[in-house]
Amino acid sequence: MVLPKILLTRTMPPETQKLIENAQDIELIHWKDGAIPRDQLLKLVPGVSGILCMLTEKIDSEVLDVAGPNLKVVSTFSVGYDHVDLNELRKRKILFGYTPNVLTDATAELTALLVLAASRRMREGICAVENGEWNKWGPLWMLGTQLTNKTVGIVGLGRIGAATAHRLKPFLGANGKIIYTANSDKQAATELGATRVKFDMLIREADVICICCSLNNQTREMFDYDVFKVMKKNVILVNTARGPIIQQDDLVRALSEGLLGSVGLDVTTPEPLDPDHPLLKFSNVTVIPHLGSATLETRTTMGNLAVENVLSGVRGQPLPSPLEL
Numbered sequence: 001m002v003l004p005k006i007l008l009t010r011t012m013p014p015e016t017q018k019l020i021e022n023a024q025d026i027e028l029i030h031w032k033d034g035a036i037p038r039d040q041l042l043k044l045v046p047g048v049s050g051i052l053c054m055l056t057e058k059i060d061s062e063v064l065d066v067a068g069p070n071l072k073v074v075s076t077f078s079v080g081y082d083h084v085d086l087n088e089l090r091k092r093k094i095l096f097g098y099t100p101n102v103l104t105d106a107t108a109e110l111t112a113l114l115v116l117a118a119s120r121r122m123r124e125g126i127c128a129v130e131n132g133e134w135n136k137w138g139p140l141w142m143l144g145t146q147l148t149n150k151t152v153g154i155v156g157l158g159r160i161g162a163a164t165a166h167r168l169k170p171f172l173g174a175n176g177k178i179i180y181t182a183n184s185d186k187q188a189a190t191e192l193g194a195t196r197v198k199f200d201m202l203i204r205e206a207d208v209i210c211i212c213c214s215l216n217n218q219t220r221e222m223f224d225y226d227v228f229k230v231m232k233k234n235v236i237l238v239n240t241a242r243g244p245i246i247q248q249d250d251l252v253r254a255l256s257e258g259l260l261g262s263v264g265l266d267v268t269t270p271e272p273l274d275p276d277h278p279l280l281k282f283s284n285v286t287v288i289p290h291l292g293s294a295t296l297e298t299r300t301t302m303g304n305l306a307v308e309n310v311l312s313g314v315r316g317q318p319l320p321s322p323l324e325l
């Protein structure tokens with residue numbers, strides 16, 4: 001009997017890997033050597049019934065054409081799906097699964113960490129210690145910004161935005177405020193006592209701005225020089241969503257003109273960022289390598305859901321976590 005093929009583009013956490021390897025009713029094609037190069041993806045995809053991909057693979061019309069008519073389901077090991085051409089999937093009636101909810105806590109935790117690290121100059125402090133620049137304690141040395149009484153602006157109060165706001169709220173004290181724009185989860189907004197404002201107002205009023213929205217045509221390069229120009233001078237800007245939401249050359253320009261207080265980025269354009277990139281020269285910029293969901297618990301849960309999605313699709317069953325196209 002010919003078994004349906006599933007292409008898995010990466011090695012997943014051990015428990016998840018076992019789950020897919022133990023499935024007896026499929027043939028697994030497993031790319032094991034890091035991120036799959038495009039030419040290998042195109043070589044391995046013909047005839048598959050399911051693809052389990054990562055956010056590093058572009059799933060576009062070319063991949064779908066080469067895959068051919070057997071393809072029933074694409075499952076991504078991510079909540080973001082800007083790497084997948086959903087219109088093409090819809091046209092071809094291919095199911096799509098993704099992994100929302102299960103990474104909300106880990107990503108919100110990391111967003112809060114970047115806010116705190118940026119506001120208290122964590123990277124500069126660590127560098128000073130390591131570079132022998134730690135002199136005797138000084139009342140004016142390495143002063144950061146305190147979150148008490150500040151206004152936090154969340155761009156995209158969806159699952160991750162709301163969970164981030166919940167984590168930051170206790171730092172703001174009784175006189176702090178949470179404002180938000182776009183993608184609102186109304187119940188979360190009420191629980192948080194958060195106020196909806198227009199984007200123009202959020203960028204002017206917020207002391208801390210967290211970018212938590214998804215990348216799409218409306219949000220691509222939403223943060224450009226004109227936006228940076230009107231932000232508060234000491235603003236703390238954190239992006240844990242997707243790099244291209246920020247116009248990165250404009251960010252470099254704004255930083256070199258001293259327009260921003262401190263920046264924390266878990267996502268950049270491109271990824272990985274060249275170690276010589278100008279962004280890394282600014283001491284008030286902390287860049288980490290897309291670690292939002294990077295805990296073993298979360299990656300295992302994401303992986304299990306992604307496996308269930310792809311297996312269900314191939315078996316002709318409803319996906320446990322579909323995106324309706």
Ligand code: DGY
Pocket residue numbers: 055077078079080081103241292293294
């Ligand atoms: C996602 O899932 O989209 C995150 O960016 C990576 O975990």
